[in-house]
Amino acid sequence: MRPLRRLSLAVSLAAIFAALIPTPTHAQTCDYQVVTATWHTHPDPGQIYVDFSVDVAVNFPVSSDSLHPTEFDCQIAMRFNGVPMGPTQDLIMLWWQRTDGCTGSPCPSVVCEIKQWMFKTTQFRDQSICALNASNVCGCPPLGTPVVEHKPMPKPPGPGLIEIEILPLSLSGCTPINPGNDKKQFAYPGSGGGSVPGMNPITLILLVAALLSGGMVVLRRRSHGGIA
Numbered sequence: 001m002r003p004l005r006r007l008s009l010a011v012s013l014a015a016i017f018a019a020l021i022p023t024p025t026h027a028q029t030c031d032y033q034v035v036t037a038t039w040h041t042h043p044d045p046g047q048i049y050v051d052f053s054v055d056v057a058v059n060f061p062v063s064s065d066s067l068h069p070t071e072f073d074c075q076i077a078m079r080f081n082g083v084p085m086g087p088t089q090d091l092i093m094l095w096w097q098r099t100d101g102c103t104g105s106p107c108p109s110v111v112c113e114i115k116q117w118m119f120k121t122t123q124f125r126d127q128s129i130c131a132l133n134a135s136n137v138c139g140c141p142p143l144g145t146p147v148v149e150h151k152p153m154p155k156p157p158g159p160g161l162i163e164i165e166i167l168p169l170s171l172s173g174c175t176p177i178n179p180g181n182d183k184k185q186f187a188y189p190g191s192g193g194g195s196v197p198g199m200n201p202i203t204l205i206l207l208v209a210a211l212l213s214g215g216m217v218v219l220r221r222r223s224h225g226g227i228a
Contacts, residue, residue, distance in 0.1 A: 030174040031057040032074065032166045035146055037184035039162065042152055050078060050153045052164050052184075053124075053146040054091065054117060058174070062095045069096035069114065073169040076119065078153065080188070081160040085153050088167065093117040098140070102130030107138035119149055161185050 062070040072093040078085040113128040124147040165183035
């Protein structure tokens with residue numbers, strides 16, 4: 001009986017260890033994206049408009065029920081030189097896509113994909129309608145650049161970097177990938193007095209250093225008899 005008890009105990013322990021070992025799963029991945037980020041002037045001299053658009057891409061099927069689209073809960077954080085420009089704001093992204101595709105002849109003029117995001121009670125909606133492609137085949141054209149939000153923000157006290165970041169709230173079964181896509185930085189005020197592309201912080205530091213160095217050269221030349 002003792003050998004049988006030992007065998008039973010060994011089998012039980014093996015079952016417990018097997019239950020503790022996580023089984024391999026197919027990870028669902030989400031690519032949260034700040035697609036565009038710029039600024040432009042505001043009628044109020046104490047404010048600016050911060051312009052941005054967001055998107056999300058996944059490697060798993062999204063909802064085909066237009067009444068219950070797949071939902072991605074996030075927040076938007078804005079910072080100036082690393083300091084919050086205000087409280088984070090809720091952001092909800094919704095995605096719906098037909099599973100039966102665009103079929104038939106003639107090509108039906110029906111909505112085949114919708115992406116919608118809601119920020120501060122404002123809804124931004126992009127949709128695609130079935131259409132013939134260059135090969136004369138009926139399909140669902142890809143969505144373009146998401147609609148841009150223009151958010152009034154306090155005018156920064158001086159030059160620096162404005163940063164916009166997506167903060168995912170619900171990550172159940174949806175692992176963020178490409179972390180470089182979830183934020184963008186751009187210089188303020190930047191060249192052109194408004195919309196500027198993102199600038200690497202090191203590039204900005206080198207630019208400021210070059211300007212300061214140039215100013216010192218001018219001052220030295222003035223102190224030695226003026227500029228010719």
